[in-house]
Amino acid sequence: MSSAFELTRNITIGQYLPTGSAVHFMDPRFKLAAFTILILAIAICETYLGNLLALLFCLTLFRLARIPLSYGISGVKPAVxxxxxxxxxxxxxxxxxxxxxxxxxxxxxxxxxxxxxxxxVVSAMRFVEVIFLSSVLTLSTSTTELTHGIERLLGPLQKVRFPVHAFALIITIAIRFVPTFAMEMEKMMKAQASRGAEFGTGEWWRIVKRTKDMFPLIIPLFNVALSRAEDLIL
Known part of the structure; x- marks a missing residue:
C-alpha cells in the first residue's frame, strides 16, 4: 500500500543525480545531439537484434553514468x-x-x-529504450546545462528571429515539471486516502480498477498544472 504513494521514486525523467561520472561532464550539446540521433535510430529500427543492441547500449550508459540500474528500471514502472x-x-x-x-x-x-x-515486442522495447535514454539525459544534465545546450544548438535559428531562448526555457521547464507533478499527485493521493479512498489495494494487473481509482485525481491535478502555468506566465 505504501509503495502506491511513492510516485517520485518511480519518476526518473526530469531529475538530476550528480555522480561525477564522465557522462555528467560531457558537453550538453553533444548529449542532446546524441540523444536525438539515438531516438531517431530507435524509431526507425524494426528488428529484434537492432532493438536488443539499443537496449544494451542504454544499459551501458547507466553504467558509464554511475546511475544504479534499479533506479532506471523504476522509471519504467509507471509506463507498464x-x-x-x-x-x-x-x-x-x-x-x-x-x-x-x-x-x-x-x-x-x-x-x-x-x-x-x-x-x-519491438514497441515494448522502444518504450523502455526511450525512457532509459531520457532518464540518463536528465539524470546526468542539470537544468542550467540543459537550457544552455538547447539554446546553443538552436542558436543559428536566431537569424530567422526564432525565439531560441524562450523555446529552450519552455522545454526545460516542461521536463523538470514531470517530478513536480508526481510530487503533487502523491500529496493528493495521500489526502484522498485519508478520506477513505483506495489506492494500490488491487492487484497490479487490474488496470481498469486502478484507472478508476485515479479519476478523482485528474481534475485537481489539472488545476495544479494550470495554476503553476499561470504563475510562470506572470
Whole structure:
C-alpha cells in the first residue's frame, strides 16, 4: 500500500543525480545531439537484434553514468500499464502478414501473426529504450546545462528571429515539471486516502480498477498544472 504513494521514486525523467561520472561532464550539446540521433535510430529500427543492441547500449550508459540500474528500471514502472494496453491492442487489431510470415491464431477479427508479435515486442522495447535514454539525459544534465545546450544548438535559428531562448526555457521547464507533478499527485493521493479512498489495494494487473481509482485525481491535478502555468506566465 505504501509503495502506491511513492510516485517520485518511480519518476526518473526530469531529475538530476550528480555522480561525477564522465557522462555528467560531457558537453550538453553533444548529449542532446546524441540523444536525438539515438531516438531517431530507435524509431526507425524494426528488428529484434537492432532493438536488443539499443537496449544494451542504454544499459551501458547507466553504467558509464554511475546511475544504479534499479533506479532506471523504476522509471519504467509507471509506463507498464500503457505498454500492456498497447500490446493487447496491437495483437487484436494488427493482423497483417508480410511475405514469409506466419499466422499462429485466427478467430473472427482476431488474427495473431508473426508480424503482430514482432510489433508488440519491438514497441515494448522502444518504450523502455526511450525512457532509459531520457532518464540518463536528465539524470546526468542539470537544468542550467540543459537550457544552455538547447539554446546553443538552436542558436543559428536566431537569424530567422526564432525565439531560441524562450523555446529552450519552455522545454526545460516542461521536463523538470514531470517530478513536480508526481510530487503533487502523491500529496493528493495521500489526502484522498485519508478520506477513505483506495489506492494500490488491487492487484497490479487490474488496470481498469486502478484507472478508476485515479479519476478523482485528474481534475485537481489539472488545476495544479494550470495554476503553476499561470504563475510562470506572470
Amino acid at each position: 500499464p500503457f505498454i500492456i494496453i498497447l500490446a493487447v491492442l496491437q495483437l487484436l487489431f494488427y493482423g497483417e502478414v508480410a511475405a514469409g510470415g506466419s499466422v499462429y491464431f485466427e478467430y473472427g477479427f482476431v488474427r495473431i501473426t508473426s508480424d503482430s508479435i514482432r510489433l508488440v
